Amino acid sequence: MIDLHTHSTASDGTDSPARLVEVAALAGIKTLAITDHDTTSGWAEAAESAGRFQIGLVRGAEISAIARTTGWGTGVHLLAYLYDPTHPDLVAETERTRDDRTSRARRMVALLGEDYPITWDDLLAQTQAGTTIGRPHIADALVAAGVVRDRDEAFATMLRTGTRYYVGHYAPDAVATVKAVRAAGGVPVFAHPGADARGRVVPDSTIEELAAAGLAGLEVDHRDHTPDTRRRLREIAQSLDLLVTGSSDFHGSGKRNLIGENTTVPEVLEAIVEQGTLEVLR
Template sequence: MIDLHTHSTASDGTDSPARLVEVAAHAGIATLAITDHDTTSGWAEAAEAADRYQVGLVRGAEISAIARTPGWGTGVHLLAYLHDPTHPDLLAETERTRADRESRARRMVDLLAEDFPITWDDLLAQTKPGTTLGRPHLADALVAAGVVRDRDEAFATILRPGTKYYVGHYAPDAVAAVRAVRAAGGVPVLAHPGADARGKIVPDSTIEELAAAGLAGLEVDHRDHTPDTRRRLRDLAGALDLLVTGSSDFHGAGKQNLIGENTTAPEVLDAIADQGALAVLR
């Protein structure tokens, strides 16, 4: 089994990079991608564990971006595989995003503290040093304080966009992000592009624009996609000559997603490996 979208404590997963690889090994995963939000800080630990557990490793990241169309824009996530983590353009964008995520988290803590027993230290207690901060950590702090039962309740109520507590953060333009990933030798795949339960999704015309900029594939098989959505995206990928991936988007205990619940075909992994600047660690 090949699972190309998972998260560790380097961002909003609940397992360390090493534990993530161990969980994958016990689940029968042959090749795993570590794709934390806007960071590659978990790569070294994951690589050491992958060697120990004999799991293939695709080093990657999930890049935050904004797709803009006339009159509106929506956040999208771009899975970047096998890129040079030191490439200046991509590194500058991810560092800017991470810095703004932190200032955004501070603003949200201040807003939450007006109504709930939440402090900055409560947020930090839910993270590890160097973690890319996000709403999941705010949700975990609310759970620890007894305000909500779990992350899902926090996201459905207090932390959802449109509430007085929600604050956005910087992210690069999606077309520019695709080009930056390609410039860094990476392989960009659009994560869960049809997950409309999360909010607005980009239209097919935007995916066509991203494909023209160098997008390599679409994450079609994902738990947030209905069968009809999967069929539509698979047809679109075929029309645009894009790769089709499937992944779990595993976050440990942070989400209900099960590792390996959706997988990618070996020939697609081979195509990604052929395009990437880095090798798949086997």
């Protein structure tokens, strides 16, 4: 039971890093990756909890990026595993992304506040110190205000791309990000690359370009992938000699995803560890 994609309150999950590890251990997970958005702030707490519950911990992050190879910008998420968290280039980019996420959230809350009873203080009440702020926290504030029932309703209505409340945010170039993760000694895996229900996805040619830049694998087994999409992604991974992972993308009560609902085989984890700079904490 290896789950390589989960989130805590360090970004948009609802469990603290310590509680995330506990939930994983109770579910029978033997090795867990903590991959909060654009931050490593949950690593230390998760590591302490991993020792207490005797579970392997893969330290990572989910890094926001933009693929520009198609003539337009398409958002992609890269899971970066076992990298040096002090690497200056990667630190600079993730800090810039987090700062712009906060500015973007302020603008979105201001727009929403023109029509709904929501303020910036309402959003902050849904976060903790150091949290990477994102749309899920706006959704939580809307739920608390009684505007929507849950995050899903918020994202299906006022928070979706294209509404008058939606504001984009900065993200680095995807090819450059893959190279930066490798330069930091990490292992980059493309998260949910075929999740077209979330919006536009990149064409196969972009995956080929990312692979040429050092992409290590594709997250194939994911709740947002249909059986046909999984088959297609497996074929792409095989043709490009990429690793295939499976993960839950667990967010606590923030999403319906269940921890361990998709998993990665031990041989793939071993390959990731061989390529990474950090060790799995046990």
